[in-house]
Amino acid sequence: MGWRYRCRLIKLTTSGKMPYTLDCSWRTIMVSYIKKYTIFLLVFMINMDVLSAEELRGKVVNAETERVLPGVNVLIAGTLRGTSTDENGVFVLKSVPQGTDILLKIRHIGFDEVVVRVQANSQDIGTIQLQPSTIVLADEVVVIGERDNEAYLRTAMQSNPDGSGRMLRDIPGLHAVSRAAVAYDPVIRGLKASQLEVTIDGIKIVPACNGRMDPATAYVDLTEIDALAITKGAFRSSGQGSSVGGSIDFSKMKPTYHDELFTQVRLGASYRSVSNGKREFLRGEIAKGKFSLQLAGTHNRGDNYRSGAGEVDFSAFHDLHVDALLGVKLTDRQELRIAHYRSDGRDTGFPALPMDTREHTSRLYGVDYHVASSPVAGADLKFKLYRSDIDHTMDNFDRPAASMREMEVVGQTETTGGNFMAERHLGRGRITAGLDLWHLFATALRTMRVPSTNMQMSALMWPDVTIENAALFAEYRRILMDDLVLAAGTRLTRVNASAGKPADAFTQFHADVALDRSDLNGSGFLQLSYTPAIEWDVTFGVARGVRTPDHKELYSWYLPDQFDGFDYIGDPQLLPEKSVQFNLGVRRNSASVQFKFEPYLTLLQDYISGQVLEGMQPKSMGARGVKIYTNTGAAMISGVDFGLRWTVRPQWTLFSNASWARGQDMEYDVPLPEIPPLSTLSGVRYVHPSERVTVQAEARLVARQDRISPRAGEDATDGFAVYNLHATFRAGGYFVIQAGVENITDVFYHEHLDRANIAQPGRNFYLRVVQNF
Numbered sequence: 001m002g003w004r005y006r007c008r009l010i011k012l013t014t015s016g017k018m019p020y021t022l023d024c025s026w027r028t029i030m031v032s033y034i035k036k037y038t039i040f041l042l043v044f045m046i047n048m049d050v051l052s053a054e055e056l057r058g059k060v061v062n063a064e065t066e067r068v069l070p071g072v073n074v075l076i077a078g079t080l081r082g083t084s085t086d087e088n089g090v091f092v093l094k095s096v097p098q099g100t101d102i103l104l105k106i107r108h109i110g111f112d113e114v115v116v117r118v119q120a121n122s123q124d125i126g127t128i129q130l131q132p133s134t135i136v137l138a139d140e141v142v143v144i145g146e147r148d149n150e151a152y153l154r155t156a157m158q159s160n161p162d163g164s165g166r167m168l169r170d171i172p173g174l175h176a177v178s179r180a181a182v183a184y185d186p187v188i189r190g191l192k193a194s195q196l197e198v199t200i201d202g203i204k205i206v207p208a209c210n211g212r213m214d215p216a217t218a219y220v221d222l223t224e225i226d227a228l229a230i231t232k233g234a235f236r237s238s239g240q241g242s243s244v245g246g247s248i249d250f251s252k253m254k255p256t257y258h259d260e261l262f263t264q265v266r267l268g269a270s271y272r273s274v275s276n277g278k279r280e281f282l283r284g285e286i287a288k289g290k291f292s293l294q295l296a297g298t299h300n301r302g303d304n305y306r307s308g309a310g311e312v313d314f315s316a317f318h319d320l321h322v323d324a325l326l327g328v329k330l331t332d333r334q335e336l337r338i339a340h341y342r343s344d345g346r347d348t349g350f351p352a353l354p355m356d357t358r359e360h361t362s363r364l365y366g367v368d369y370h371v372a373s374s375p376v377a378g379a380d381l382k383f384k385l386y387r388s389d390i391d392h393t394m395d396n397f398d399r400p401a402a403s404m405r406e407m408e409v410v411g412q413t414e415t416t417g418g419n420f421m422a423e424r425h426l427g428r429g430r431i432t433a434g435l436d437l438w439h440l441f442a443t444a445l446r447t448m449r450v451p452s453t454n455m456q457m458s459a460l461m462w463p464d465v466t467i468e469n470a471a472l473f474a475e476y477r478r479i480l481m482d483d484l485v486l487a488a489g490t491r492l493t494r495v496n497a498s499a500g501k502p503a504d505a506f507t508q509f510h511a512d513v514a515l516d517r518s519d520l521n522g523s524g525f526l527q528l529s530y531t532p533a534i535e536w537d538v539t540f541g542v543a544r545g546v547r548t549p550d551h552k553e554l555y556s557w558y559l560p561d562q563f564d565g566f567d568y569i570g571d572p573q574l575l576p577e578k579s580v581q582f583n584l585g586v587r588r589n590s591a592s593v594q595f596k597f598e599p600y601l602t603l604l605q606d607y608i609s610g611q612v613l614e615g616m617q618p619k620s621m622g623a624r625g626v627k628i629y630t631n632t633g634a635a636m637i638s639g640v641d642f643g644l645r646w647t648v649r650p651q652w653t654l655f656s657n658a659s660w661a662r663g664q665d666m667e668y669d670v671p672l673p674e675i676p677p678l679s680t681l682s683g684v685r686y687v688h689p690s691e692r693v694t695v696q697a698e699a700r701l702v703a704r705q706d707r708i709s710p711r712a713g714e715d716a717t718d719g720f721a722v723y724n725l726h727a728t729f730r731a732g733g734y735f736v737i738q739a740g741v742e743n744i745t746d747v748f749y750h751e752h753l754d755r756a757n758i759a760q761p762g763r764n765f766y767l768r769v770v771q772n773f
Helices: 003-013 026-036 038-045 151-158 165-170 504-509 551-555
Strands: 052-062 073-076 082-084 090-097 102-107 114-118 124-130 140-143 174-178 184-188 196-200 227-232 246-251 262-272 277-288 291-302 317-328 334-348 356-371 380-395 406-426 429-450 455-481 484-499 517-533 536-547 559-561 566-569 577-589 593-612 625-649 652-665 679-687 693-702 720-731 735-742 764-772
Touching: 073 090, 082 090, 090 102, 102 124, 114 124, 165 174, 165 184, 184 196, 184 246, 406 455, 455 551, 484 551, 566 593
Parallel strands: 052 124, 196 246, 566 625
Antiparallel strands: 052 090, 073 082, 073 102, 102 114, 140 227, 174 184, 227 246, 262 277, 262 764, 277 291, 291 317, 317 334, 334 356, 356 380, 380 406, 406 429, 429 455, 455 484, 484 517, 517 536, 536 577, 559 566, 577 593, 593 625, 625 652, 652 679, 679 693, 693 720, 720 735, 735 764
């Protein structure tokens, strides 16, 4: 049957709810999908040229030293148009919309963001001063709006039109464990899960799935966030800290205020051929005077994706995100923000696991109150209250094993917290101090039923665990000399943990052990930054991080772990895990070259792993045995992060980044498990002189990982090379089309950190259209 005939038959027999069947070729689906949006494209492409014409100039300097700042990112709010300052701190922004006021967002690593209102038809806004941030860390704050100037992040965003967490793999020092087609668990320099502090707009996220099928990225659309703040290592003491390995905060929204009525709408759609995936999104803002309201929604779904060797079963998904943020500027110095973010997912497959997600929901609530230069000693005050409710249900009802034994696990986490922070200038320094509180309730019930006998058994895998956290923190930053800056921080944390309904078998297993516990943990960091020249920066830091074991490690009862195939039992007497980290950073940031070289060393004490319990029988189907969480004496992770962006000609840019890590279990003198292999992302980018057309070709190369831990059931992973091509067309900064091909050679491969060697997607053609009003 020919291609044309097959597509005609499919068109005649499809229903309105599902316009295409799985056996239709990608060409047919792409053509039909484009036809569906033909009117949409034509309407918004008409007369786009009249919206842009003139240039806008300005200069950016350090408010404290008055030195010019090269490499500062300047972005027109609500668009993808931006530029950066040259070595003299000067920027020239082309194709600026005329006839209307615009907002410029001025952002630079280590400085507070500034939003400037530019009057209509202005050509020069003079000098803009940036205040150094309260916290200067051995990390990076990557702002999504800067993707036109930060090559590695821009590439990651363009390579992920579906908004998934795969983009984390393309940022130096970061990796991700695939949990499903849309859920990726972050990894920073070989550390993951509870070793990291992951938040959404400062709201603590604790997965409700015992197998972490629902990490924070399952509840956020990464293509629509405003900023991504990354701390590599325990170099953050304020807020919720950074555990022993670092922190990531996904910033969804930030209000803007306007004297006159301001409205802005951003809508779009995307398509992925590899999974017949479709995604629509809408984001709007209305503001006037003291009020600002933002609303956003994303609908994302896909069928089983195809790898280089064929279809991957149980990989379909369906997600819906709805966000709302209200900002009220109470006075010139006071602001109130109220946020509500919700996410609903259903029928999400997990090919690496024996179970799938039937449904998962999250409800996030946040209230922020800011006071600038308060009467209390002239300090800036920040108050935050939040609530996170996450529910997760998974089962094996669609799997063949259900005919022998049906299994369902219902998990729930409730996190209530808040923090208070005060910031004040002290001469050439600035001090930040505050209090952080949160309360966690976690429970998970597993139910098993044998269909042939209708026999049913239930057990709490997390026995109504309660964890309470209270922390005092302080950070200080001081300019010792014009080219030398000191930053330091400390954090003291009290943690109380208890189990409300431990199983009798769990209590008997730990008969001589107190189930309740209380820890007092101290952490901190010290960093020096030296600027020998305007474009160069050298940073050295040392940090100590401490974390109390999480609810899973303390109180789990026969918790299946798909990494090594064992059932795990918690230990209430585990010692807190500790880290000492050394970080060196050498950076150059000029108009033509952005370069960074960051070697690091992490020493881990009382590293938490698993020890086999001989003679005990597992309860999960297919489990290899039973382990108990235990402390390993010491472990070490060393590595290097590298990044380069070089504008060799005005329209041509070369970029490359690489990450390498090596882990060692010092007690058993064997490799540490789950350490990502050497990986690099390199390519070339061309921008047309009009800045309307961009083409980017890239290659992601990953080395073979044969430094593995057989003791943990780990196996070696072959290296691979994946080639991608991306193109972007912009009309006046308001209409954007992105299209490209991922995995051009349709190579079959899998990532080392993923479970069960599940294959990654094969060749994928994607299309993404965005319209800004």
